[in-house]
Amino acid sequence: MYSLPDLEPLKDFNAIAVLTSGGDSPGMNPAVRGVVRAALNQNIRVYGVQKGYSGLVAGELRVMTSASVRNIVQRGGTILKSDRCPEFKDPAVRRQAIDVLQREGIDALVVIGGDGSLTGAHCLAEESDIAAIGLPGTIDNDIFGTEDTIGFDTAVNTALDAIDKIRDTASSHERHFLVEVMGRNSGFLATHVGIAAGAEMVVVPEYEVQIEQLGQQLSDSRRSGKGSSGIIVVAEGRDPGLTYRLAQQLTQHGEEPRVCILGHIQRGGRPSGHDRVLASSLGAMAISYLLAGYSDIMVGVANGAIVDVPLDSVIRYRKGLDPKLFELALLLHK
Amino acid sequence: MYSLPDLEPLKDFNAIAVLTSGGDSPGMNPAVRGVVRAALNQNIRVYGVQKGYSGLVAGELRVMTSASVRNIVQRGGTILKSDRCPEFKDPAVRRQAIDVLQREGIDALVVIGGDGSLTGAHCLAEESDIAAIGLPGTIDNDIFGTEDTIGFDTAVNTALDAIDKIRDTASSHERHFLVEVMGRNSGFLATHVGIAAGAEMVVVPEYEVQIEQLGQQLSDSRRSGKGSSGIIVVAEGRDPGLTYRLAQQLTQHGEEPRVCILGHIQRGGRPSGHDRVLASSLGAMAISYLLAGYSDIMVGVANGAIVDVPLDSVIRYRKGLDPKLFELALLLHK
Amino acid sequence: MYSLPDLEPLKDFNAIAVLTSGGDSPGMNPAVRGVVRAALNQNIRVYGVQKGYSGLVAGELRVMTSASVRNIVQRGGTILKSDRCPEFKDPAVRRQAIDVLQREGIDALVVIGGDGSLTGAHCLAEESDIAAIGLPGTIDNDIFGTEDTIGFDTAVNTALDAIDKIRDTASSHERHFLVEVMGRNSGFLATHVGIAAGAEMVVVPEYEVQIEQLGQQLSDSRRSGKGSSGIIVVAEGRDPGLTYRLAQQLTQHGEEPRVCILGHIQRGGRPSGHDRVLASSLGAMAISYLLAGYSDIMVGVANGAIVDVPLDSVIRYRKGLDPKLFELALLLHK
Amino acid sequence: MYSLPDLEPLKDFNAIAVLTSGGDSPGMNPAVRGVVRAALNQNIRVYGVQKGYSGLVAGELRVMTSASVRNIVQRGGTILKSDRCPEFKDPAVRRQAIDVLQREGIDALVVIGGDGSLTGAHCLAEESDIAAIGLPGTIDNDIFGTEDTIGFDTAVNTALDAIDKIRDTASSHERHFLVEVMGRNSGFLATHVGIAAGAEMVVVPEYEVQIEQLGQQLSDSRRSGKGSSGIIVVAEGRDPGLTYRLAQQLTQHGEEPRVCILGHIQRGGRPSGHDRVLASSLGAMAISYLLAGYSDIMVGVANGAIVDVPLDSVIRYRKGLDPKLFELALLLHK
Incomplete structure (x- = not known):
């Protein structure tokens, strides 16, 4: 598996929120579990947002305990439920989301999802002082800046x-x-x-x-x-x-x-071992990056290691298919 | 599993052939294995016909040994390959098949397949003195006279x-x-x-x-x-x-x-335990029924026991859906 | 699958309880769901007993709604939890269980489990006027009176x-x-x-x-x-x-x-399709048998049909291994 | 998946041999397929050695065609069979193996296996002018110089x-x-x-x-x-x-x-998608490394890329468990 970075804790957080957004992918549950358990270990309060950004705007938050994520590591889908939320492109809607978070005293947000979901996280980070971390969650593995994605x-x-x-x-x-x-x-x-x-x-x-x-x-x-x-x-x-x-x-x-x-x-389906370890690592590392003072980044994988990538680049660039891999597919069928 | 009948051996056979026909279904391989091993145990020569009735007409037969069916019990599909053969509705084509069988000294045929395939077996039994036994092989479980089908x-x-x-x-x-x-x-x-x-x-x-x-x-x-x-x-x-x-x-x-x-x-897919036991039993029983003098029958399941059903009835009647089972489906979702 | 009996409703029930007992087996959950949904469809109140007979004695009951058994049909284990309870051989302990049931106005009990668990159900039926139905739940398939068991x-x-x-x-x-x-x-x-x-x-x-x-x-x-x-x-x-x-x-x-x-x-593991249909049918039929006035029976499978067997016989006799099936195993390996 | 190196072909080969050795691991089959297909694409003759080093010493080689490795990518175990061969520690025994290879005009050998198997490959490379490439095949992932192993x-x-x-x-x-x-x-x-x-x-x-x-x-x-x-x-x-x-x-x-x-x-078991892609890549790359003039190396994975590692180091050093990963396991259970 991927090697984990050494990060020095520099910051304190009062409370964080975690949400899953867009098409669900297997491994979102162990990622949520990683975020929740790692935060609780640092005595940070954790909220789970229901149904992605729509639920965030609607204020659908619940306090997560260690038991909330018990026995979910092997389950497909996402216990937080997910949704696509095109309205989140509207800054006024995002303002509502920021209000919800601030009202609850939440100073950081972890978003697990694909391209669109990470764009939302980037906007929130830019438009408020809430720290935002994205984790790549999609079965397509088409997110720039990371070799691998959850699912x-x-x-x-x-x-x-x-x-x-x-x-x-x-x-x-x-x-x-x-x-x-x-x-x-x-x-x-x-x-x-x-x-x-x-x-x-x-x-x-x-x-x-x-x-x-x-x-x-x-x-x-x-x-x-x-x-x-x-x-x-x-x-x-x-x-x-x-x-x-x-x-x-x-x-x-x-x-x-x-x-x-x-x-x-x-x-759907029970996440594979690889996705469970990846999701657990990324989830736990999201908290380490937050504590180390990072924000507006995705935690992804590069060169076999877990790394941070600015959300700005993640959104702006497209990931290309490795032509050598495609050639390999053609070569081997002969 | 289903209880097995007691059958007295009354007849001798020189050689039998086995074929799979129509849409393939998981469990055809253990059925073939059952036929082959049970026949060899009785010192009957066994031929495997390739590609169903088309292969039979074309004379694509090979001698089967115990080793031919080794390590196939868990494999999906059919090692004999299968085919739909609409031409087999033509008596002249069936005549060719009978010629092939007689030329090789084959005096019995076991056919594994669905409705159409069993019709072919019935015609051969009627139009020659070759004994023919059908086994129900279809994922649809829609064959009259049997509660269960292979696959x-x-x-x-x-x-x-x-x-x-x-x-x-x-x-x-x-x-x-x-x-x-x-x-x-x-x-x-x-x-x-x-x-x-x-x-x-x-x-x-x-x-x-x-x-x-x-x-x-x-x-x-x-x-x-x-x-x-x-x-x-x-x-x-x-x-x-x-x-x-x-x-x-x-x-x-x-x-x-x-x-x-x-x-x-x-x-497709590896046959389930149930289908492997069913197919193995039906395959072995096909030989017992042949030895007991039966022909022009399907070996199927009724009232939890392995039974014989005239192919004539199998073909003529349609199996209905049990309304009580359908009601159960509706009842339980509430 | 097994054919279902026609049963005439003759009796009313106020409330029933359901428990799983002994070693757990895959399919206990769809059986519980079948019991609960079928009872609710008849407007009978249903209690789920936690942890088998121990939980019954301790009064660990909770009201079951349709939603309590939502999304459990595919889960291994038992949501009611299970336990072995050797103390239940003591009539004084069973007296406590009867008191608990009567106090809650429960006039019938469905027990899902193996030999020992069914013995408990039989004793309760004999020692009180609470109707008791057993369902065979064990991976061993060693229960007298039924060809098949849940799991x-x-x-x-x-x-x-x-x-x-x-x-x-x-x-x-x-x-x-x-x-x-x-x-x-x-x-x-x-x-x-x-x-x-x-x-x-x-x-x-x-x-x-x-x-x-x-x-x-x-x-x-x-x-x-x-x-x-x-x-x-x-x-x-x-x-x-x-x-x-x-x-x-x-x-x-x-x-x-x-x-x-x-x-x-x-x-463990997700129950197979066969076990889910069997368990669902037996669960729903337990309610039909209760309404038809039966008690002190196991609902099992004989000759391909769902049938009732007196618990008395279930407990007294031992099920033997079909020698023909064993011979088949030996025959086919050659 | 891992990125693939660019390698310039510099050398010609007459014929290569491939063997699997030691405890089998799922993915050995797609690795063999990768080696065979990539070599045939370069018009290099390929021999499959049966039963590892024992078979090599005994001269159990057969010519591999594209069809020899058809439909094996999804199969567990190894079609070449495997064996532990303690006698291969004896230089005289290795001398016999070299004789066999030279007699058949084989100028390169690819070995798929664990620690002991790679030691054998290293010795052959040192003691003859046969090029030898090792691929890490073991479920333990305990081989120095590679982050990942086949299986x-x-x-x-x-x-x-x-x-x-x-x-x-x-x-x-x-x-x-x-x-x-x-x-x-x-x-x-x-x-x-x-x-x-x-x-x-x-x-x-x-x-x-x-x-x-x-x-x-x-x-x-x-x-x-x-x-x-x-x-x-x-x-x-x-x-x-x-x-x-x-x-x-x-x-x-x-x-x-x-x-x-x-x-x-x-x-055992069908290799996972990850192991099939890894094994296919390593198998094909083994041929690219040979053509580029490499010998006495293992083709493994480092920093998310496929790389070469001297067999000498692979054998000499031990791979340690990443303490951060172990801490993660402890952290997340709380």
Whole structure:
């Protein structure tokens, strides 16, 4: 696992709040537990905000004790519940949130979520003197500044469980399957799943798919006897229905691929060991960073270590898919 | 498990063949293993037919030894491969199959598959003096004359694994999910999955769905605070796209349900313990029934015991959904 | 699944209580849910007793609502908690329990558990006018009068998950493994696991193990090249350490088997689909039997149907292992 | 996942061999696949050695094609089989191995295994002009010079699956469980499992366990009502029976903990997504390092990147447990 930084405690806090926001991801619960237990160990009061930013604005806070997070490390979803909150883009709405926090004497906030959620945390840090720390929680692993996100590893394993099952039937019927995994803008999940599933091909938003070539490749492998069955992993991409369109196009090349859309099962499930350790570490480290005086940062992973990244950069830049990893996926299927 | 009949061996066989046909189902491998090992124990030669009836017509047979079925009890799919073979409805094609079997000195055939596959076995038994035994292999559990089929229990568990994951995200976001399971003509799988998943509602082809009522029920449970999230299990039914249409209609009732189509993962995966024991028993019993002089039967389950059912009846009648079981599903969600 | 009886409601109840007792088994939660929801549907008040009979004697009861059993259908263990309570053999202690029930106006009790727990229910029914229904909840499936028990199917699957893993390493190292499953007096679990795992041999308390013969068989299969690796499933039996002693004895026959004791993982885990449907049905049927005027019975499974069995018989007789099933296990490994 | 190095191909190879050695670990198969496919892509002939060094000495080699490694990415164990080979410490035996390799025109060897296996590779590199590359394959993650090893992530998840089940029963019965995981010399696995399982305590060989203190802590948490049940994760350590002795000592402190030894299930099972991607990358990179002229190195992971480490250092130094990680485990249970 990732090595942990040494941080000197410099600041005091009266009370902190923690919330989960956006699409839920497996590991949010151990992250919440890490935040709560680490804060309580420093005698800081902790509030859990219900339903993300909407709940924050509405003042839905409850005091968290050590027992509040007992027996949750292995549960999918988030006990704090989550929500998307587009209204939080409105500074007036954020002002309400700040009022709620200040009224309760809360001087720091930990936000667990994706891009949009971290933007909210950044705004709060800029627009008030409340310290704000973001933790990357998304199955897409598409957040700039961190190699890993809470929920990604579990989602890879969930997709693999499904694909290992599909492979049984693909192989019994000598058929190709197009399996769609999540990833609107990013092929990170698809590429990992593709390598791990031994997929014949991976289709990602970052590179244009060559239907001619893919059709040719499937026909070749069928003719060569190498593989009359196989899995093609497809990131869902920006246009709904991509996978079905691919299947139609391949049909015109004489293939009869079946389609399987994994959908929301990828967001749920007991978090994997990796995600539990990652989430627990990031949660506990969020408190260490706060005590060391940091704010307006995300706590993420770089070069195998837990690090801080300014939320400003996290929001501004986009994370690219490692081309060498994508090449590896293509190389190994041969 | 089911009790096994006492059967007296009366007949001799020179060689038997075994094939898997139609959509594959988890447990076909232990069924094949049961057939092969039980036959070898009686010093009967065994051939494995590749790719169902198509392979039979094409003469794709290989001799099976005890080692051929080693280490397959836990594998999904079928090592014999499977295929749908609509041409087998043509008596001339069946004639070719009979020729192949007779040429190899094979005097009995065991067929593992669904409705269509068992029809093929019945025709062969009628049109030749080759003894034919069918074993019910389908995840739908919709075969007349048997309470249980090879693969059904595994498919229920696979659907539940997925739904337990979806429930995490449903509950974190306080949302309803429509989850589509297999079942074109039969709501058996959907009803079992619905009971086991604690579903809010089950939609099956046997009963018309009352959209008004369902919409009302979801709104009520949301308002009552009893359940702002939940799972509705939908059998795919005869018209593709049913689940999406249901979702649209519910949207008009003010709900925003998400849709999840489980698809082909339900056919694959390591067979469950129940399916392995069922398949092993049925496979071994197929040989006992052959030796006792039976032919043109399916070996199935009735009243908790392994029994024979004339293939003629299996094909002619339809199995109905137990209304009491469906009522149980509705009762328990309240 | 099992067919459900038609029962005419004849009696009224004021309030019922439900408890889980003895070793916990997966499926106790859906059973509790079935009892609670079915009773509430009949407008009967329901109390949940904490910690089995000990909690009953101590008066640890809480009112159960529909929401109390929400989202528990998929959870292992029992939300009511369980306990062994040897003191309940003392009539004076049972008198206290009866007093507690009568004080709260409770006129029926549903007990979910094994042999000992059902004995307690029988005594209460005899010693008071409180109606008592037992449900068979144990992973051992060793209760007289029922073919199936809540938790057995899950325990088989849990043992198989473990053995499928062990087989990987057994096969990579060409080694034999002795795998111990639960079963002090009964080889039912071991026999099912053995068939489903494709085990080389099954050792059960009902039949004496022939070490000479087993050692010979392992050496033979090693020499023949048929199987230099394999799994021997051993029921723990009455004398602790049996499996280690077997391993030692086999070592004297030139084998070097490894030992794996599955232990308590067999009691836990999310209940399987089969166990959830069984438990839900039995739970709901317990209420139907009560309303139909039954008492002092267990609701179990016979001939593929849900039936009532006098608790008196359940307690007095012992369930034997089906010899044909055991023979099947031996037959198929060859 | 880990970033991949850029390597310039400088050398040619005629043929390479790959072997798996020592205790098997999940992910060896995708590693073998990575080596084979990457070599074939460079038109290098590949031999698979059966049964580790013993098979190498005995000349048990077979030519590997792309199809030889088809459909193995998801399988536990190793298709090449593995063995411990103490005789390989004898230079004369190694001389035989070198002869075998040279006779077949093999000029490079990739070894996948633990400490002892990598020592063998180092000796071969020193004693011949055959290039040798080691890949870290062990569930213990105790190899110097690499943060991660093939199989570790899967073993963590396997242990967690078991512990999540045990927690159900622990919590239903309000009991403590001592769960023993692998780790003779290293508490790495135990510490990760402990954090991820939310364990009450972790016992590792690196730190002495304070029985008094542990007993006190359990009693305190029982009295405080915080936790009357819980999991204590114990690394097996050097002296067999440690966990049973701990249990006895705790019994003297008034606790009645149960013991669960996870044993060999930790070595088996389908490799996790993480281990499949790691193994595939390391396997493919082994060929890149060979082509770039490297020999006598292990390809491992440092600072989140795939790197080379001299085998000499790998063997000479010991990897220590990160004390900050261990502290995290202790911190979070409170």
